Amino acid sequence: MSVFAPRADVRDEPLTTATGLPSHEDRSVRDRRRRNGGRRIGSHVFLVILAIYFIIPIWWLAVAATKDTSGLFGSPAFWFDDHFAFFENLAGLFTQQGGIYWRWLANSFLYAFAGGIGATILAILAGYGFAKYRFRGRGAVFTIILGSVMVPLTALVIPTFMLLSQYGIINTPWAVILPSLLSPFGVYLMRVYTQDAVPDEMLEAARIDGAGELRTFFQVALPLLKPAIVTVLLLSIVGTWNNFFLPLAVLTDETLLPVTVGLNRWTALSNAGAGGEQVWNLITTGAFVSVLPLILSFLFLQRYWQGGLSIGSIK
Amino acid sequence: MTTHTTLSAPPAPAAPSRRSHPEGGSKLERRRQRWGWLFVTPFLVVFALFLVFPLFYAFGMSLFTSTLATGTRFTGFDNYAKAFTDPLFLEGLGRVAAYALVMIPAQLIVALAAALVLDTLATRLSRLSRLLIFAPYAIPVVIGALMWSFLYSPRFGPSATLFDVVGLPAPDFLAADSVFGSLVNIVTWQWSGYYMVVIYAALRSIDPAVYEAARIDGANGWQTATRIKVPMISSSMVMVITFALIGTLQFFTEPVVLRNIAQGAIDAAYTPNMYAYSLAFSYSQFNYASAIAFSLGILVFAGSYVFLFLTRKQSGLK
Numbered sequence: 001m002s003v004f005a006p007r008a009d010v011r012d013e014p015l016t017t018a019t020g021l022p023s024h025e026d027r028s029v030r031d032r033r034r035r036n037g038g039r040r041i042g043s044h045v046f047l048v049i050l051a052i053y054f055i056i057p058i059w060w061l062a063v064a065a066t067k068d069t070s071g072l073f074g075s076p077a078f079w080f081d082d083h084f085a086f087f088e089n090l091a092g093l094f095t096q097q098g099g100i101y102w103r104w105l106a107n108s109f110l111y112a113f114a115g116g117i118g119a120t121i122l123a124i125l126a127g128y129g130f131a132k133y134r135f136r137g138r139g140a141v142f143t144i145i146l147g148s149v150m151v152p153l154t155a156l157v158i159p160t161f162m163l164l165s166q167y168g169i170i171n172t173p174w175a176v177i178l179p180s181l182l183s184p185f186g187v188y189l190m191r192v193y194t195q196d197a198v199p200d201e202m203l204e205a206a207r208i209d210g211a212g213e214l215r216t217f218f219q220v221a222l223p224l225l226k227p228a229i230v231t232v233l234l235l236s237i238v239g240t241w242n243n244f245f246l247p248l249a250v251l252t253d254e255t256l257l258p259v260t261v262g263l264n265r266w267t268a269l270s271n272a273g274a275g276g277e278q279v280w281n282l283i284t285t286g287a288f289v290s291v292l293p294l295i296l297s298f299l300f301l302q303r304y305w306q307g308g309l310s311i312g313s314i315k
Numbered sequence: 316m317t318t319h320t321t322l323s324a325p326p327a328p329a330a331p332s333r334r335s336h337p338e339g340g341s342k343l344e345r346r347r348q349r350w351g352w353l354f355v356t357p358f359l360v361v362f363a364l365f366l367v368f369p370l371f372y373a374f375g376m377s378l379f380t381s382t383l384a385t386g387t388r389f390t391g392f393d394n395y396a397k398a399f400t401d402p403l404f405l406e407g408l409g410r411v412a413a414y415a416l417v418m419i420p421a422q423l424i425v426a427l428a429a430a431l432v433l434d435t436l437a438t439r440l441s442r443l444s445r446l447l448i449f450a451p452y453a454i455p456v457v458i459g460a461l462m463w464s465f466l467y468s469p470r471f472g473p474s475a476t477l478f479d480v481v482g483l484p485a486p487d488f489l490a491a492d493s494v495f496g497s498l499v500n501i502v503t504w505q506w507s508g509y510y511m512v513v514i515y516a517a518l519r520s521i522d523p524a525v526y527e528a529a530r531i532d533g534a535n536g537w538q539t540a541t542r543i544k545v546p547m548i549s550s551s552m553v554m555v556i557t558f559a560l561i562g563t564l565q566f567f568t569e570p571v572v573l574r575n576i577a578q579g580a581i582d583a584a585y586t587p588n589m590y591a592y593s594l595a596f597s598y599s600q601f602n603y604a605s606a607i608a609f610s611l612g613i614l615v616f617a618g619s620y621v622f623l624f625l626t627r628k629q630s631g632l633k
């Protein structure tokens with residue numbers, strides 16, 4: 001069913017698993033035998049060209065973070081300047097507007113983790129409820145949730161802004177965190193995964209042994225859901241971390257902004273020229289520092305997202 | 316999204332276990348099933364507060380008109396009549412439709428080609444490429460757009476130097492007639508890798524025995540790819556296109572960021588979302604902005620629904 005099924009079920013099938021490697025190797029050995037060298041070189045050239053296209057702006061950012069403003073204008077875009085200014089830029093981030101950049105970065109972490117963890121907890125509970133109980137109205141409610149995946153979340157930003165200002169929590173961290181708890185797609189993923197990964201017989205056995213519903217959930221089901229939990233957590237943290245429209249609309253206090261909105265504000269000011277101060281070197285360095293945490297976590301969590309991003313897409 | 320079938324079909328495994336448990340009594344059993352509500356309620360509260368309620372609220376707001384002279388009064392569907400005759404809104408809609416027509420195929424072709432090639436290789440270089448192609452997904456859309464706006468900029472960008480080498484004048488990526496392509500490039504760069512990972516995972520889940528059979532029948536690599544692989548992963552393709560469609564129709568972040576340096580080419584009503592934003596936050600026309608946002612929401616919902624309906628055979632939706 002999904003590449004993300006629990007290992008035990010997949011072990012003796014020729015299908016791939018989340019890590020994908022065993023069957024991959026088998027097939028490639030066969031491929032190698034029947035394929036002439038030319039095709040493989042062609043494929044590799046194609047991949048390398050694609051990879052260069054996708055990586056070059058990131059390379060540019062890494063290089064640009066080491067330049068001062070005159071270096072940004074004056075030196076070759078894709079190579080280092082003679083003057084290595086990365087640490088000066090970093091220091092500049094601490095002094096510019098009293099180090100507000102680090103405040104923004106901390107806000108981004110707070111919003112992403114609070115929103116992401118909260119959304120994941122709600123998705124685990126709801127996914128389990130939908131997958132393992134047959135309560136009245138389940139089908140109808142789930143269909144509505146599934147349909148809501150197609151509602152563009154940005155269409156909700158303006159009404160959310162108006163509602164939150166009525167409750168008086170506009171311009172507070174809650175205005176970003178609370179709407180971020182909504183993740184219909186996370187619920188869908190958890191339900192699909194729970195259905196496969198948690199056998200009804202195991203729950204039944206736990207109940208016969210006298211475990212209550214909550215204990216069954218925490219001690220039997222939850223451990224089996226670990227891979228899907230990591231994936232949903234990763235997806236919802238990335239989602240909140242990327243968010244731009246919502247914080248742009250609901251936050252005006254500069255000390256509450258996440259790093260995305262903050263850097264965009266610096267860019268707008270620097271471009272406006274006249275009154276605003278030009279802080280190009282701080283923008284590039286700030287952007288570089290802010291993408292490091294996610295890039296690193298994707299590198300280290302590869303085995304989770306590679307299988308996990310496809311849950312639900314495969315029947 | 317693709318497994319509507321799982322929810323409409325009565326889940327088979329539960330039935331036998333319930334029957335095997337007659338001493339539990341149907342009343343007790345029914346009481347147990349009510350625990351389901353307890354598990355789904357926390358999510359449903361958030362769902363009601365931040366999705367259902369704002370939708371109704373926006374709809375309610377959109378039925379009123381507020382002016383300094385007359386105050387706030389009920390005007391029914393006037394705001395919608397105004398929206399669908401408003402050239403700024405209609406132009407924005409036309410623009411995102413044009414973006415959808417160009418951007419979705421662009422992303423899909425890059426993602427599919429990369430995934431199909433990766434599927435035939437298992438070298439270290441191919442695994443590294445896969446990671447690099449996916450890398451932009453880990454970068455926030457704002458930062459991605461900022462990076463490209465630097466690269467496009469005639470002041471910082473490398474284009475002047477690069478085109479000087481071949482003796483051509485550097486193109487202006489931010490002129491009114493080229494900004495379309497520049498934005499398509501940003502979005503393709505940002506999302507193709509994510510779609511590639513989804514498609515790639517679907518390809519990996521095909522049983523290799525199928526290829527064996529095709530090879531015995533004399534199919535070459537291209538035929539295997541187009542006649543076997545692509546049809547077998549059509550449900551993932553439908554999901555990818557649906558996500559791309561929903562994303563494109565609510566185009567906002569990239570043009571907003573690029574507008575910082577290309578005010579001439581991108582106006583405040585460039586996309587319907589940008590128009591709604593500027594109506595609400597620059598002109599305080601919250602009622603009209605609600606009508607625009609709600610119309611856009613309905614159009615996106617209807618658009619993706621129609622798409623899923625037309626492709627129900629491919630996606631397995633009934």
